[in-house]
Amino acid sequence: MKKSKGRVTLPSEQNFLEETKELMERWGADALRDSDGTKLDDEIKQLDAKIYTTYFVARSHNEFAEQHPEEVQQLYLMSQYNTAKDTELEIAFMNGYFTEQIEPDYIHDPKVWWEVIDRTTGEVVDTDNWEVKKTANLLLIRNAVPWHEYTVSFLAYMKWDPTQMYNHITNDWGDKPHEIPFDARQPHSNQFIKTYLKKWLKENPDTDVVRFTTFFYHFTLVFNHLGKEKFVDWFGYGASVSVAALEAFEQEKGYRLRPEDIVDQGYYNTTFRVPSNAYLDYMDFIQQFVAREVKELVESVHESGKEAMMFLGDNWIGTEPYGKYFAETGIDAVVGSVGDGTTLRMIADIPNVRYTEGRFLPYFFPDTFYEGNNPVIEANENWLTARRALMRKPLDRIGYGGYVSLAYKFPDFVNYVEHITDEFRDIYSKIKDVKPYAGIxxxxxxxxxxxxxxxxxxxxxxxxxxxxxxxxxxxxxxxxxxxxxxxxxxxxxxxxxxxxxxxxxxxxxxxxxxxxxxxxxxxxxxxxxxxxxxxxxxxxxxxxxxxxxxxxxxxxxxxxxxxxxxxxxxxxxxxxxxxxxxxxxxxxxxxxxxxxxxxxxxxxxxxxxxxxxxxxxxxxxxxxxxxxxxxxxxxxxxxxxxxxxxxxxxxxxxxxxxxxxFKIWYASNIHCEVHAYPEIKKYAVVNNSTEKQVTDVYDGYGKKHSVKLAPSEIIWEEFSDEG
Structure with missing residues (x-):
C-alpha cells in the first residue's frame, strides 16, 4: 500500500537536514516550520515542502523598542489589598509582581491615570489624599479610614513578552535577551511594524506562509515576584490598554473608562465574569482597531505572493475568530494548539478562512521530552480526545511545534506520530466538507x-x-x-x-x-x-x-x-x-x-x-x-x-x-461511537479507548449488529438508502 502524504506540518531546526528528510517521509509532511527559539537553515528551506516562518509583529525587535520606551505595551494592574491601621497608609503596589516583566508607568501622570480605591466602601480616594514615591514604588494615602482596605490600580509597562518569558524560563535560555513588546497603536511602532514587514517579505523569498504569532496584544499573562504565573486569562484584553487607547476610546465611544473598568476588583474581566457594558464596548473597540491594522499587514503579505496564517494564541487578542470583524482581515488560515476535542472544534469551526490547522500536543520541549518520560502517553491521549471532534468537523491540516531534535530521540513517539498522520489523512479524505448526521x-x-x-x-x-x-x-x-x-x-x-x-x-x-x-x-x-x-x-x-x-x-x-x-x-x-x-x-x-x-x-x-x-x-x-x-x-x-x-x-x-x-447511528458500548455521513453513504464505528471493545451498532434504520474493535480502531462501513 502506497503511503499517503500531505496535510502535515513538521517543525525543524538548524543542522537537522537528514533527520528532517526522514521524518518528512515517515510523517508525510508537506510543510516545514520554525518555532520560538529555532531557525531553518537554507538547505532545509530548499526541501520539497511549503515553508512556514514564524513572524512576531510586536516583539523580537529590541533595538527599536529600546529607542521608544514610551511605546512599550502597557497593563492596568491592581496592588494587593492593604489594611489601614491609622490615617496614613503606605502601599508597596509592586509587591507580588515580577520586576523583570513589570515596570510602573511614570511617563504619564499617575494622578490622571491611576486610581486608589477604599475597597471597604468601594469609594475612589480623592487624588489630593495620595501621592506616589516613584523611586521606591510606594504610594502614600493620607486621611485613610483606619481598618479599611485599600488598593492601587496603576498603569504599568510590560517590558518582557509573556510567551517568550515562559519559553525562556522553561528552556533555560540563560542570557538570551528579553523580548520587549511594543504597541501598534503608537505612532513609531505602527510605522515600524508596517515598514519592517515589507522589508522582511523581500528578504525572505523562501517563505511560503507567514505564520503571524500573532499580531499586537498578548492575552493577559502576568508573573509573580518568583517568576511564576500569577494571573492567566487566555481571553484577557489587559495588555491592549494604553493611554493612547483610552484616549481614542473616549473619542470614539463618547465616555471615558475608569481604571476599574479594566482592573475589575482584581478579576481583570476574566472570562468567568459576566461582562460589563463598558468592557464589551472596550472589546469591540479593540477588535475594530486590530482588524483594520491586521488587514494592512495581510495585504502586504498577499502582495508578496505569500499566504498569511494566524496562530490562535499568544498575541491573538482582538482577532476574535468568531467576532464581527475577523472576516475583514483577509487572513488565509488559522492554526492553534489542540489540547482536546473542544480546542479542535474551536479551530476547525472557524469561518472565513481557506484552511485550518491544529498544532497537536505534546510540544517538543524538555518539560515533556526528557529521559525516563514517555511522550507517547500524552500524544495518545491528545489524539483520541481530539479525534472524536475531528470526526464531526475535521481540520484541514495538523502539525507539531518545538525542538524536533528532542522528539527524534524517542523512536516510539516517532512511530506513533506516523500512525496519527496516516489516520488523520484517511479521515480527512473521506469526510471533508461532508455533513455528519446529527440527531438533535x-x-x-x-x-x-x-x-x-x-x-x-x-x-x-x-x-x-x-x-x-x-x-x-x-x-x-x-x-x-x-x-x-x-x-x-x-x-x-x-x-x-x-x-x-x-x-x-x-x-x-x-x-x-x-x-x-x-x-x-x-x-x-x-x-x-x-x-x-x-x-x-x-x-x-x-x-x-x-x-x-x-x-x-x-x-x-x-x-x-x-x-x-x-x-x-x-x-x-x-x-x-x-x-x-x-x-x-x-x-x-x-x-x-x-x-x-x-x-x-x-x-x-x-x-x-x-x-x-x-x-x-x-x-x-x-x-x-x-x-x-x-x-x-x-x-x-x-x-x-x-x-x-x-x-x-x-x-x-x-x-x-x-x-x-436515540438509537439511530448508535453504539451500545459507551467507549464507542458511530458517526454517519448520509451524503456519501458511509459510517464509522470508532473505539475511543485504548482497550479492545465489543459493541452493538444500530444503523440509521434501527437495525443492529455486533462489532469488535481493536484498541483505538476505526471501522468504516458503507450503507444504502434501503438499510
Missing part, C-alpha cells in the same frame, strides 16, 4: 454566545484550569457527539427569542459566572421567553448552578422549569418531602454509577412531578421534570468522561422528547 440541535446559553464558540477558559498550550469543570465537560462531550451545537447569548434570546431549529437549551456553570449568567437572570424578558419556549415543547438542561441568582424566593430563576431549587438556608423551616428516586429512567439506562465532579449540595425537588433519578446525601444530583409540553433536566455536575457523555446525550434526547430517535 443544542444551544449553549451564556453571556458570551457566538463570540466564544467552543471556548470557555483555556490557557496556554490548550490546557484547562480544571478538568472537572462542568462547562468544559459539556463542551468536550458535545465536541465529538452526533449533535449540532450553537452558542447563544442571553441578549440573543431577549431580542430574538430561541432559534426555531433548537431542540434543547443548556445552561451550565457556577452561580454568578458568565456561563451560568448571574444577574442576567433578573431580566423578566429572558425568563419569560424561555419558560414559554419550554412550555410549548422545548427542552432545558441545567447543570451545576443554572439560572442561579437569589431573587423573590428563588435561587434557580427557572426552578419551575427544572423542578428543583437549591437550599440556601433560608427555607430550612419548610419540610422537603420529595426524596424518593424513581426505579428506572431513560436518562440513567447506561449508568453504572455517577460522577458529578465537584457536584452541588442541597438541591431539592419542588413538587411530586419532579422525577428524581439520583438522590444521595440529602440532595438531588440528577432529575427531570415536565413543564407543559416540554421538559427540564437538572444535573449537579458533568466532568468529561465517556460515561458522562452518554448521560448527557440521553438527557438531551429525553429533554427534547426524542427518546425514540
Amino acid at each position: 440541535k443544542v444551544a449553549i446559553l451564556n453571556a458570551w454566545g457566538k463570540l466564544r464558540t467552543w471556548q470557555s477558559h483555556t490557557v496556554a498550550h490548550g490546557k484547562w484550569y480544571k478538568q472537572t469543570y462542568s462547562y468544559h465537560g459539556v463542551l468536550e462531550a458535545l465536541s465529538g457527539s452526533a449533535v449540532d451545537v450553537t452558542f447563544i447569548r442571553f441578549d440573543d434570546v431577549i431580542e430574538h427569542g430561541v432559534p426555531e431549529d433548537v431542540d434543547v437549551i443548556v445552561n451550565v456553570g457556577d452561580a454568578g459566572t458568565a456561563f451560568s449568567g448571574g444577574e442576567r437572570w433578573l431580566d423578566e424578558a429572558l425568563t419569560a421567553k424561555i419558560r414559554e419556549w419550554v412550555y410549548n415543547g422545548g427542552g432545558f438542561i441545567g447543570i451545576g448552578e443554572p439560572t442561579a441568582c437569589h431573587h423573590e424566593g428563588r435561587y434557580f430563576q427557572l426552578a419551575n422549569v427544572l423542578g428543583v431549587d437549591k437550599e440556601l438556608g433560608f427555607s430550612l423551616s419548610t419540610n422537603k418531602y420529595f426524596t424518593e428516586a424513581v426505579d428506572s429512567h431513560f436518562i440513567a439506562e447506561d449508568s453504572n454509577g455517577y460522577d458529578f465532579g465537584e457536584s452541588m449540595k442541597n438541591i431539592y425537588a419542588l413538587c411530586d412531578e419532579t422525577e428524581i433519578i439520583e438522590y444521595t446525601d440529602g440532595g438531588i444530583h440528577l432529575s427531570s421534570s415536565p413543564f407543559g409540553k416540554g421538559r427540564g433536566v437538572y444535573i449537579a455536575g458533568l466532568p468529561f468522561s465517556h460515561e458522562n457523555t452518554r448521560l448527557l446525550m440521553r438527557a438531551l434526547f429525553y429533554a427534547a422528547h426524542k427518546e425514540d430517535q
Whole structure:
C-alpha cells in the first residue's frame, strides 16, 4: 500500500537536514516550520515542502523598542489589598509582581491615570489624599479610614513578552535577551511594524506562509515576584490598554473608562465574569482597531505572493475568530494548539478562512521530552480526545511545534506520530466538507454566545484550569457527539427569542459566572421567553448552578422549569418531602454509577412531578421534570468522561422528547461511537479507548449488529438508502 502524504506540518531546526528528510517521509509532511527559539537553515528551506516562518509583529525587535520606551505595551494592574491601621497608609503596589516583566508607568501622570480605591466602601480616594514615591514604588494615602482596605490600580509597562518569558524560563535560555513588546497603536511602532514587514517579505523569498504569532496584544499573562504565573486569562484584553487607547476610546465611544473598568476588583474581566457594558464596548473597540491594522499587514503579505496564517494564541487578542470583524482581515488560515476535542472544534469551526490547522500536543520541549518520560502517553491521549471532534468537523491540516531534535530521540513517539498522520489523512479524505448526521440541535446559553464558540477558559498550550469543570465537560462531550451545537447569548434570546431549529437549551456553570449568567437572570424578558419556549415543547438542561441568582424566593430563576431549587438556608423551616428516586429512567439506562465532579449540595425537588433519578446525601444530583409540553433536566455536575457523555446525550434526547430517535447511528458500548455521513453513504464505528471493545451498532434504520474493535480502531462501513 502506497503511503499517503500531505496535510502535515513538521517543525525543524538548524543542522537537522537528514533527520528532517526522514521524518518528512515517515510523517508525510508537506510543510516545514520554525518555532520560538529555532531557525531553518537554507538547505532545509530548499526541501520539497511549503515553508512556514514564524513572524512576531510586536516583539523580537529590541533595538527599536529600546529607542521608544514610551511605546512599550502597557497593563492596568491592581496592588494587593492593604489594611489601614491609622490615617496614613503606605502601599508597596509592586509587591507580588515580577520586576523583570513589570515596570510602573511614570511617563504619564499617575494622578490622571491611576486610581486608589477604599475597597471597604468601594469609594475612589480623592487624588489630593495620595501621592506616589516613584523611586521606591510606594504610594502614600493620607486621611485613610483606619481598618479599611485599600488598593492601587496603576498603569504599568510590560517590558518582557509573556510567551517568550515562559519559553525562556522553561528552556533555560540563560542570557538570551528579553523580548520587549511594543504597541501598534503608537505612532513609531505602527510605522515600524508596517515598514519592517515589507522589508522582511523581500528578504525572505523562501517563505511560503507567514505564520503571524500573532499580531499586537498578548492575552493577559502576568508573573509573580518568583517568576511564576500569577494571573492567566487566555481571553484577557489587559495588555491592549494604553493611554493612547483610552484616549481614542473616549473619542470614539463618547465616555471615558475608569481604571476599574479594566482592573475589575482584581478579576481583570476574566472570562468567568459576566461582562460589563463598558468592557464589551472596550472589546469591540479593540477588535475594530486590530482588524483594520491586521488587514494592512495581510495585504502586504498577499502582495508578496505569500499566504498569511494566524496562530490562535499568544498575541491573538482582538482577532476574535468568531467576532464581527475577523472576516475583514483577509487572513488565509488559522492554526492553534489542540489540547482536546473542544480546542479542535474551536479551530476547525472557524469561518472565513481557506484552511485550518491544529498544532497537536505534546510540544517538543524538555518539560515533556526528557529521559525516563514517555511522550507517547500524552500524544495518545491528545489524539483520541481530539479525534472524536475531528470526526464531526475535521481540520484541514495538523502539525507539531518545538525542538524536533528532542522528539527524534524517542523512536516510539516517532512511530506513533506516523500512525496519527496516516489516520488523520484517511479521515480527512473521506469526510471533508461532508455533513455528519446529527440527531438533535443544542444551544449553549451564556453571556458570551457566538463570540466564544467552543471556548470557555483555556490557557496556554490548550490546557484547562480544571478538568472537572462542568462547562468544559459539556463542551468536550458535545465536541465529538452526533449533535449540532450553537452558542447563544442571553441578549440573543431577549431580542430574538430561541432559534426555531433548537431542540434543547443548556445552561451550565457556577452561580454568578458568565456561563451560568448571574444577574442576567433578573431580566423578566429572558425568563419569560424561555419558560414559554419550554412550555410549548422545548427542552432545558441545567447543570451545576443554572439560572442561579437569589431573587423573590428563588435561587434557580427557572426552578419551575427544572423542578428543583437549591437550599440556601433560608427555607430550612419548610419540610422537603420529595426524596424518593424513581426505579428506572431513560436518562440513567447506561449508568453504572455517577460522577458529578465537584457536584452541588442541597438541591431539592419542588413538587411530586419532579422525577428524581439520583438522590444521595440529602440532595438531588440528577432529575427531570415536565413543564407543559416540554421538559427540564437538572444535573449537579458533568466532568468529561465517556460515561458522562452518554448521560448527557440521553438527557438531551429525553429533554427534547426524542427518546425514540436515540438509537439511530448508535453504539451500545459507551467507549464507542458511530458517526454517519448520509451524503456519501458511509459510517464509522470508532473505539475511543485504548482497550479492545465489543459493541452493538444500530444503523440509521434501527437495525443492529455486533462489532469488535481493536484498541483505538476505526471501522468504516458503507450503507444504502434501503438499510
